[in-house]
Amino acid sequence: xxxxxxxxxxxxxxxxxxxxxxxxxxxxxxxxxxxxxxxxxxxxxxxxxxxxxxxxxxxxxxxxxxxxxxxxxxxxxxxxxxxxxxxxxxxxxxxxxxxxxxxxxxxxxxxxxxxxxxxxxxxxxxxxxxxxxxxxxxxxxxxxxxxxxxx
Amino acid sequence: xxxxxxxxxxxxxxxxxxxxxxxxxxxxxxxxxxxxxxxxxxxxxxxxxxxxxxxxxxxxxxxxxxxxxxxxxxxxxxxxxxxxxxxxxxxxxxxxxxxxxxxxxxxxxxxxxxxxxxxxxxxxxxxxxxxxxxxxxxxxxxxxxxxxxxxxxxxxxxxxxxxxxxxxxxxxxxxxxxxxxxxxxxxxxxxxxxxxxxxxxxxxxxxxxxxxxxxxxxxxxxxxxxxxxxxxxxxxxxxxxxxxxxxxxxxxxxxxxxxxxxxxxxxxxxxxxxxxxxxxxxxxxxxxxxxxxxxxxxxxxxxxxxxxxxxxxxxxxxx
Numbered sequence: 001x002x003x004x005x006x007x008x009x010x011x012x013x014x015x016x017x018x019x020x021x022x023x024x025x026x027x028x029x030x031x032x033x034x035x036x037x038x039x040x041x042x043x044x045x046x047x048x049x050x051x052x053x054x055x056x057x058x059x060x061x062x063x064x065x066x067x068x069x070x071x072x073x074x075x076x077x078x079x080x081x082x083x084x085x086x087x088x089x090x091x092x093x094x095x096x097x098x099x100x101x102x103x104x105x106x107x108x109x110x111x112x113x114x115x116x117x118x119x120x121x122x123x124x125x126x127x128x129x130x131x132x133x134x135x136x137x138x139x140x141x142x143x144x145x146x147x148x149x150x151x
Numbered sequence: 152x153x154x155x156x157x158x159x160x161x162x163x164x165x166x167x168x169x170x171x172x173x174x175x176x177x178x179x180x181x182x183x184x185x186x187x188x189x190x191x192x193x194x195x196x197x198x199x200x201x202x203x204x205x206x207x208x209x210x211x212x213x214x215x216x217x218x219x220x221x222x223x224x225x226x227x228x229x230x231x232x233x234x235x236x237x238x239x240x241x242x243x244x245x246x247x248x249x250x251x252x253x254x255x256x257x258x259x260x261x262x263x264x265x266x267x268x269x270x271x272x273x274x275x276x277x278x279x280x281x282x283x284x285x286x287x288x289x290x291x292x293x294x295x296x297x298x299x300x301x302x303x304x305x306x307x308x309x310x311x312x313x314x315x316x317x318x319x320x321x322x323x324x325x326x327x328x329x330x331x332x333x334x335x336x337x338x339x340x341x342x343x344x345x346x347x348x349x350x351x352x353x354x355x356x357x358x359x360x361x362x363x364x365x366x367x368x369x370x371x372x373x374x375x376x377x378x379x380x381x382x383x384x385x386x387x388x389x390x391x392x393x394x395x396x397x398x399x400x401x402x403x404x405x406x407x408x409x410x411x412x413x414x415x416x417x418x419x420x421x422x423x424x425x426x427x428x429x430x431x432x433x434x435x436x437x438x439x440x441x442x443x444x445x446x447x448x449x450x451x452x453x454x455x456x457x458x459x460x461x462x463x464x465x466x467x468x469x470x
Contacts, residue, residue, distance in 0.1 A: 008437070
């Protein structure tokens, strides 16, 4: 069993060393924090991703933070309510087309509630060409590219 | 002219204004050192001033059931006592602004008034936390006050004078001439530093304020300007306590190696602030019963031993 220091002032060696050390405090707004690779920040909807409106994200969201609405032929609009979002990343996980991804943006405090809701419309589908498209299974197996933002 | 000069000294330098600046700077230094010992960054230089301005610009709320008069005037009593006591301590020359035989005792007593004001403030606030805090302040007072007085009186007994300026002028030369007396003086200095820590209610003796159990102890109900005055008076008490120890034990503003008197005072005061901050960061809060036991079983006998050594050395004819 390790020695338990109960004597008052037993920490003196440590505090003396601390005087010469660089403080452990990170000066946050100036010094940016290090974000891990799989950090889950604000969920983003990729307009070019080709959302098919399957509503899996809406069904799986535990806090009703995602809404998908149809705005045209094969064109959908995605609304995230960040006041409800718990940043679990389930929408990004469930999305069959990997249109939704979790960004590294974490400074999301707002003064006005309405600014916490943001809507992105997907681009209109490209005109039909007579080329062979990749099968749907191949698309589903593709790994999504999570954009790496610099910290 | 003489009266004007005295008023200038009392209000500007080295009186009220200088004391206020000193209190804010030393508070910052203390907090900064405390933070660095704990591997933190600590507050920026203007933080104490910003805190004070914030407190002064806010509303003072007086509880309905509190003793209205006492609650309102106690901060000013504490403030006045501390500012008065500072005038008898030599700062920029080897002599103090107001110096008279026996001022050591008067300063020591004036420094007791803030403690009594705090205890009464806690008592008059009429809430459970503040009353417990007030009672603890008084209980603690009896544990550290006797060792503190005895420690201060050791050099006084050694030199046969009760005047702070005279002690600070004569002690260094006396000790160099009679090195045997270093033993009782160092003993008294240690006791003085530890009991000053108790007097200022700093760790490990912050039992009356004990924020984890008593919110803010006697200050729980204080807010706004009244709290600002109390805080400022406590910061000033810190300066006066440090200056008193520097003057009585380390020679205060008596210049050494030809450096100016005020620089000599500042170096010694900063040394004591460093020691106090070191103690504050090295220990955790103890219980009130442990504090009182420590005061009476360790500090008081040690300070008595210091005095006894002085008596044996000087009056017993050993030296």
